[in-house]
Amino acid sequence: MGNAENKKAYVYVKIHKVGRIRILAVCDVELLGKKFKDGGLQLEVNVRFYGGEKVPLDDKLFKLIEEAEIVNMVGEKVISEAIKRGIVCKEGVIRIANIPHVQIIKDLGWY
Numbered sequence: 001m002g003n004a005e006n007k008k009a010y011v012y013v014k015i016h017k018v019g020r021i022r023i024l025a026v027c028d029v030e031l032l033g034k035k036f037k038d039g040g041l042q043l044e045v046n047v048r049f050y051g052g053e054k055v056p057l058d059d060k061l062f063k064l065i066e067e068a069e070i071v072n073m074v075g076e077k078v079i080s081e082a083i084k085r086g087i088v089c090k091e092g093v094i095r096i097a098n099i100p101h102v103q104i105i106k107d108l109g110w111y
Contacts, residue, residue, distance in 0.1 A: 009077045013061060014052025015068070021108065024068035025050045026061070028075025036097035043096040045074050057081055071104040 012032050016023040027050040036043045049072075055061055057077055062085060065071050073079050073088070079100045082088040093102045 009057040009081075010054050011057055011061065011075065011078050012050050012052055013055050013064065014050055015064070016049075021070065022068045023070040023072070024064055025052070026065070026071065026073045026075075026078050028077045029054060031075050031099065036099050038095075038097040041096045043074065043099060043101055050074070062087065065104075068104075069106050069108055072101075073104075074099060074101050076100060 010029050011026050012029060014025045016025065027045050031045045032051055033047050034045050036045075061078075062082075065073075065082070065087060073082060079088060079093055079102055082102070083090055083093075088102050088104065093100045095101070
């Protein structure tokens with residue numbers, strides 16, 4: 001059992017609030033603080049934006065994702081799991097320097 005625990009995937013998650021809107025930033029742990037460039041595109045996994053709590057890639061994380069109005073996700077692990085769970089479709093994922101990134105923006109109505 002200890003070996004399975006060691007292999008559990010972790011991500012960083014941070015909740016930002018802008019008025020009543022919750023913006024959730026999630027990234028695979030190994031990407032935090034890194035920058036990626038691909039032609040004219042750049043992806044910065046900024047510590048101030050993504051560097052919140054280190055949490056397991058599990059149901060609790062995906063409950064936070066469901067509750068947020070806007071979600072930014074970066075990384076193979078978190079995005080692959082989001083696709084498996086039907087939260088994200090493959091076609092919505094962009095890759096910058098082969099690093100997957102996706103944004104989810106829910107219908108905000110008249111916020």
